[in-house]
Amino acid sequence: DGPARDAVERELRGVPVTWLGRLGGDDLAAAYASFDLFVHTGSEETFGQTVQEAHASGLPVVAPRAGGPVDLVEHGVDGLLFPPSDERALRAAVAMIVSDTGLRLRMGEAGRRAVLGRGWDVLCGELVGHYERVILNACAEAAESGVQPVGRQRAYS
Secondary structure, eight states: OOTTHHHHHHHTTTSOOOOOOSOOHHHHHHHHHHOSOEEOOOSSOSSOHHHHHHHHTTOOEEEESSSTHHHHOOBTTTEEEEOTTOHHHHHHHHHHHHTOHHHHHHHHHHHHHHHTTOOHHHHHHHHHHHHHHHHHHHHHHHHHHTOOOOOOOOOOO
């Protein structure tokens, strides 16, 4: 569902598509379990939770080589990445996986293994670790250059 739904339905008229609408919980898990492949076309996604959900469901993923999917899809291992805005490459990637059951199953299993143990606690811990490294590096660089931190400034009116 979304603002482009009517336009997408018109574009895909005649194509066997099942429109599920917004899903959550058990309905979402059941939907993923019924898929053979997960196609993610958004090139500006910063994380890609749907990609991780698809991997956790044992699905290979086709996604753009941009944004969050770049860090989540290992090209040729658990899915395929295509150049953003290259419809021909997107179609070829989907066709490759759909036409080769063995490849589809191997990629799906690799995706499932890739996300094992990657719950929110692990992801948040990694994010905090990245921030800590950035802060420590900035402090070390400032100390080496002799720059002193500016303390808090207060404005009084």
